[in-house]
Amino acid sequence: MVESIYGCKWSLTVYQLLQNGKNRPGEMVRSVEGLSTKVLNECLRKNLEFGILKRNVFPEVPPRVEYEVTAFGQKFLRILDELEKLQEEISISSTSE
Numbered sequence: 001m002v003e004s005i006y007g008c009k010w011s012l013t014v015y016q017l018l019q020n021g022k023n024r025p026g027e028m029v030r031s032v033e034g035l036s037t038k039v040l041n042e043c044l045r046k047n048l049e050f051g052i053l054k055r056n057v058f059p060e061v062p063p064r065v066e067y068e069v070t071a072f073g074q075k076f077l078r079i080l081d082e083l084e085k086l087q088e089e090i091s092i093s094s095t096s097e
Contacts, residue, residue, distance in 0.1 A: 010035060
């Protein structure tokens with residue numbers, strides 16, 4: 001699961017967008033150069049399957065869809081943050097040797 005999510009270069013970008021309050025797919029695509037709707041949908045689908053994100057559909061016309069990080073997703077993102085910190089520590093220690 002970690003490899004699948006972390007291996008998708010757009011997953012981390014999606015998490016950052018959600019943290020910055022951009023939770024609608026159209027907003028996400030417009031705010032990131034190079035991110036297509038197709039790739040975003042694949043990324044969102046994968047995160048939904050793993051239970052990291054939740055999809056909220058509002059009964060409006062036109063339909064409104066928003067995404068949010070689940071409780072499990074919050075835990076997962078904390079682990080990713082710790083992995084990133086560990087990677088930084090490894091990089092710093094290897095350059096100082």
